[in-house]
Amino acid sequence: RKDDSAVPIKGLTPGLAVHMSVCCHPLPGDRIVGILSEGKGVDIHTIDCESLGADVHDSDRWLDLIWDNNQRDTFHLGRINLLVLNEPGGLGALSMVIAQNRGNISNLKIVNRSSDFFEMDLDIEVTSVRHLTNIIAALRASPAINSVERARK
DSSP states (O other): OOOOOSOOEESOOTTOOEEEOTTTOOOBTBOEEEEEETTTEEEEEETTOGGGGGGTTOGGGEEEEEEOTTOOSOOEEEEEEEEEESSTTHHHHHHHHHHHTTOEEEEEEEEEEOSSEEEEEEEEEESSHHHHHHHHHHHHTSTTEEEEEEOOO
16 A cells, blocks of 8 residues: 555645544545644545534635545545344455455444344545445445445534
8 A cells, every 4th residue: 555644635735734534534536625723733524514514604714625636546534334234144245345345444333233233333444435435336235235325424
């Protein structure tokens, strides 16, 4: 994997601290905005992030940003919420689909468990929003997966 120490975003001031928001998990390909925080740096959000509502009236803190499309093969965390059938092989099918689509599971949290389903939050290393969308589509085609969507919180 490439060294991902450089931030693949255009429009940032060099030397400014950058934080990828954990509420919306922005990925290359998403429309993004930066919110300046004094003493903290810039928080990067997707343009449709629910957390931006509080900052709407303070537009002088907003930075118009775009992803640098020349940065290839850098990995970012995308988060999905899914419902997996509680049956033998369900988790194996989930991980196989992600691996076949060149994603890497970096974190898995079982949020709720019932006799029929596991509700999970899953962090996947992907290169772009398109990469994550392809993984989501492949997961939806799997009989072991009941539902899957990109996390927005």
